[in-house]
Amino acid sequence: MTSFDDDAVSASAAYPAEDGSAHAPHHKVDRPRIEAAVREILLAIGEDPDRGGLIDTPKRVAKAYAEVFAGLHQDPADVLSTTFELDHEELVLVKDIPFYSTCEHHLVPFHGVAHVGYIPSHDGRVTGLSKLARLVDIYARRPQVQERLTTEIVEALVRHLKPRGAIVVVECEHMCMSMRGIRKPGAKTVTSAVRGQLHDPATRAEAMSLILGR
Ligand SMILES: Nc1nc2c(ncn2[C@@H]2O[C@H](COP(=O)(O)OP(=O)(O)OP(=O)(O)O)[C@@H](O)[C@H]2O)c(=O)[nH]1
Numbered sequence: 417m418t419s420f421d422d423d424a425v426s427a428s429a430a431y432p433a434e435d436g437s438a439h440a441p442h443h444k445v446d447r448p449r450i451e452a453a454v455r456e457i458l459l460a461i462g463e464d465p466d467r468g469g470l471i472d473t474p475k476r477v478a479k480a481y482a483e484v485f486a487g488l489h490q491d492p493a494d495v496l497s498t499t500f501e502l503d504h505e506e507l508v509l510v511k512d513i514p515f516y517s518t519c520e521h522h523l524v525p526f527h528g529v530a531h532v533g534y535i536p537s538h539d540g541r542v543t544g545l546s547k548l549a550r551l552v553d554i555y556a557r558r559p560q561v562q563e564r565l566t567t568e569i570v571e572a573l574v575r576h577l578k579p580r581g582a583i584v585v586v587e588c589e590h591m592c593m594s595m596r597g598i599r600k601p602g603a604k605t606v607t608s609a610v611r612g613q614l615h616d617p618a619t620r621a622e623a624m625s626l627i628l629g630r
Pocket residue numbers: 519520521560561562563590592593596597598
C-alpha cells in the first residue's frame with residue numbers, strides 16, 4: 417500500500433505558494449490517516465466499521481478525498497501558462513462551468529456553475545478556453561467558502577494572464593443549507609468579483625447580460 421496519493425505527490429512537489437493564499441498546501445494527501453479518521457467517525461456515530469457494507473468505506477473515502485481535494489496540490493500557474501497568439505481585445509467569457517466543491521465549515525458539498533470572463537492583455541495572447549474551466553476546478557477541489565473561491569479565481573486570472581479586466585460570477589447551492597441546518601433546498605448563493613476594466617459600468621453590464629442571457 418502506498419502511503420500517499422500518487423497524483424498529489426507528483427503535483428505538490430512543484431507547487432510554490434507564490435499566491436500567498438491560505439490554501440498553500442503543506443501536506444500531501446495521507447490516505448492511511450484519512451482511513452483511520454473515517455473509521456473513528458463511523459465508531460463515533462454508533463456504527464460498526466467492521467460490518468460487511470462498511471469494511472472498505474475508510475479506503476473508499478480516502479480515495480474520494482484525494483480526488484475531491486486534489487486542488488490543494490495543483491498550481492494554477494501550470495494551467496494558465498498555455499497561451500496563444502490571438503489579437504482579441506474584447507471580452508472572452510466561458511459561462512455555466514459546472515463544478516463541485518466542499519464547504520469548509522461542514523465538509524459537505526456545495527455545487528453550481530461558474531462564469532469566468534476576461535479582456536485579454538495588450539500583448540495579443542489569450543489562454544485556452546478549457547484552461548478557464550480547469551482553473552475553476554483547481555480552486556473548487558479544496559475546502560472552500562464560496563466568496564473565497566470566487567476571489568481566488570479572479571485573482572489567478574489577474575496574476576497569470578495580466579488581463580485588462582476580469583469577471584467571475586459563481587452560483588451555488590450549499591448542501592449544508594439543504595440537507596441539514598436551515599434546510600432550504602434550492603436556495604442559491606450568487607457571488608461575483610470584478611477587476612480592471614470590468615469595473616466600467618457599461619463593460620460590466622455587457623458581461624452580466626451575457627452571463628444572465630441563458
Ligand atoms: N459566507 C459563507 N457562509 C457559508 C458558506 N458555506 C457555509 N456557510 C455558512 O457557514 C455558517 C456556519 O455557521 P455556524 O453557526 O458556525 O455553524 P452551524 O451551527 O452549523 O450553522 P447552521 O448552518 O446555521 O446550522 C452557516 O451560516 C453556513 O450557512 C460559504 O461558502 N460562505
